[in-house]
Amino acid sequence: MALIELQNITKTYTVGEVSQQALKGISLSVGKGAFVSIVGPSGSGKTTLLNIIGCLDKPSGGKAVIDGQEVNHLGRKDGARFRGENLGFIFQAFNLIPVLSVFENVEYPLQMIKNEPAPQRREKVRETLQAVGMLEHAHKLPDQISGGQKQRVAIARALVTRPKLVLADEPTASLDHETAFNVIRLMRGMRDAYGTTFLFSTHDPRIVGEAETIHTLEDGLLVPNASEEIPS
Numbered sequence: 001m002a003l004i005e006l007q008n009i010t011k012t013y014t015v016g017e018v019s020q021q022a023l024k025g026i027s028l029s030v031g032k033g034a035f036v037s038i039v040g041p042s043g044s045g046k047t048t049l050l051n052i053i054g055c056l057d058k059p060s061g062g063k064a065v066i067d068g069q070e071v072n073h074l075g076r077k078d079g080a081r082f083r084g085e086n087l088g089f090i091f092q093a094f095n096l097i098p099v100l101s102v103f104e105n106v107e108y109p110l111q112m113i114k115n116e117p118a119p120q121r122r123e124k125v126r127e128t129l130q131a132v133g134m135l136e137h138a139h140k141l142p143d144q145i146s147g148g149q150k151q152r153v154a155i156a157r158a159l160v161t162r163p164k165l166v167l168a169d170e171p172t173a174s175l176d177h178e179t180a181f182n183v184i185r186l187m188r189g190m191r192d193a194y195g196t197t198f199l200f201s202t203h204d205p206r207i208v209g210e211a212e213t214i215h216t217l218e219d220g221l222l223v224p225n226a227s228e229e230i231p232s
């Protein structure tokens with residue numbers, strides 16, 4: 001069974017009297033453990049699609065099933081619980097909490113959702129920071145590390161709860177080319193290590209080749225012929 005199954009997802013935003021159809025019928029299937037990129041220019045609907053898969057927003061129509069559970073109808077509370085138990089998020093602007101250390105930033109989602117004894121919790125944080133190569137910076141504040149290091153911490157934060165799926169919306173858009181490559185390769189290494197499914201959006205053609213499967217989004221629709229499988 002696929003981890004993500006989308007059937008004819010549509011999304012219309014209405015601002016005042018103006019309606020904008022951001023997604024015009026997206027059907028997509030993503031297998032467990034896949035490393036998938038959604039590629040498309042600015043405004044093509046990438047963020048809207050990731051927000052719907054991430055239960056951060058509801059579609060106007062269609063069906064979204066994640067790990068066998070239909071999520072398109074989930075309300076705020078159930079959506080939040082589903083996210084906490086199943087999903088991890090990585091953002092373009094890192095979104096680390098500036099007054100918390102690297103360690104505390106990664107510990108935070110575990111404190112929020114899992115009622116776990118502190119020693120086990122801290123061990124999980126250390127293990128995950130080690131996996132992304134940031135354990136030696138655990139005591140630092142986000143201001144004291146580079147952009148690439150911040151994104152490593154954000155990857156650890158997304159993975160520390162051992163989610164089934166990590167959604168990353170343009171995770172390399174704030175990074176230079178080489179750092180961007182390294183971040184995507186790290187994500188792929190984490191997929192190999194933990195079996196986590198990764199779905200990341202980008203409009204950077206230089207890093208697209210790092211994905212195993214590419215889906216191209218244009219003006220709210222997937223481009224059928226451009227969706228390709230890249231042998232790993």
Ligand code: ADP
Binds near residue numbers: 043044045047048
């Ligand atoms: P991308 O992430 O590919 O740049 P988005 O999903 O952000 O694309 O946007 C797709 C379309 O939907 C754009 O035309 C954008 O202006 C519109 N849009 C996105 N979010 C909103 C919103 N909250 N309200 C109104 N229109 C929106």
Ligand code: MG
Binds near residue numbers: 047169
């Ligand atoms: Mg976007």
